[in-house]
Amino acid sequence: xxxxxxxxxxxxxxxxxxxxxxxxxxxxxxxxxxxxxxxxxxxxxxxxxxxxxxxxxxxxxxxxxxxxxxxxxxxxxxxxxxxxxxxxxxxxxx
Numbered sequence: 001x002x003x004x005x006x007x008x009x010x011x012x013x014x015x016x017x018x019x020x021x022x023x024x025x026x027x028x029x030x031x032x033x034x035x036x037x038x039x040x041x042x043x044x045x046x047x048x049x050x051x052x053x054x055x056x057x058x059x060x061x062x063x064x065x066x067x068x069x070x071x072x073x074x075x076x077x078x079x080x081x082x083x084x085x086x087x088x089x090x091x092x093x094x
Contacts, residue, residue, distance in 0.1 A: 051081060
């Protein structure tokens, strides 16, 4: 199972760290309905999974324990992190 997940680009450790970060965020957002909460959890988890390696390389972090902390923070930031990075990087291309 681990090989399959890694094959499709899912790092279990980073995804779990992001998942817990996104749960913390959802717990603070009382005004969201269940659909919005689920989207926030999935978005935060996947953001952490796919953006943490980019953040790690950009920040030159070598300690694996730091990787999980970064994934947690990105999971907590969720889709806001994606929006920020999109605006920062892709607006330069236009």
